[in-house]
Amino acid sequence: MLVVNAEFSVTTILNAVAHTVLGMVTTNASSTWNPLPYRSPGFGVTSNISEYPVIVLRSKRSSQLEKLVQQLAEARIVHNVFIDSMLGASAADQQAATFSASPGENRIVCVGLFGQEDAIRPAIKSFSLYKTSDALSYNGHETS
Numbered sequence: 001m002l003v004v005n006a007e008f009s010v011t012t013i014l015n016a017v018a019h020t021v022l023g024m025v026t027t028n029a030s031s032t033w034n035p036l037p038y039r040s041p042g043f044g045v046t047s048n049i050s051e052y053p054v055i056v057l058r059s060k061r062s063s064q065l066e067k068l069v070q071q072l073a074e075a076r077i078v079h080n081v082f083i084d085s086m087l088g089a090s091a092a093d094q095q096a097a098t099f100s101a102s103p104g105e106n107r108i109v110c111v112g113l114f115g116q117e118d119a120i121r122p123a124i125k126s127f128s129l130y131k132t133s134d135a136l137s138y139n140g141h142e143t144s
């Protein structure tokens with residue numbers, strides 16, 4: 001499951017989603033995700049795709065995601081977070097900016113979480129599905 005901050009552009013969200021998912025995958029054994037082979041001889045590929053659905057929810061602001069992160073930590077639900085401080089010229093710059101990041105000055109772009117539905121449902125009940133109209137309503141200006 002992913003919860004993205006609709007305050008950001010689609011390109012920033014996609015970048016954050018990719019990094020968030022990669023981070024979550026590295027913290028668990030690959031078998032956790034139950035990858036299944038999807039063969040496509042026509043395209044000449046075999047893709048490994050998780051058996052579990054990926055649902056993308058939206059948040060209207062970072063404060064909602066900050067609260068979600070606290071709930072996930074308290075419930076010990078596997079999660080990973082992408083903060084806007086993780087955008088920058090180099091990995092070293094991003095790490096330094098993230099070390100100094102704080103709510104109010106920085107915003108969460110994406111939270112990824114993984115767990116049993118009954119465990120995660122209470123934490124995500126206030127979020128709605130991310131829709132195409134969310135991306136289209138983006139005003140083109142991210143504020144920092």
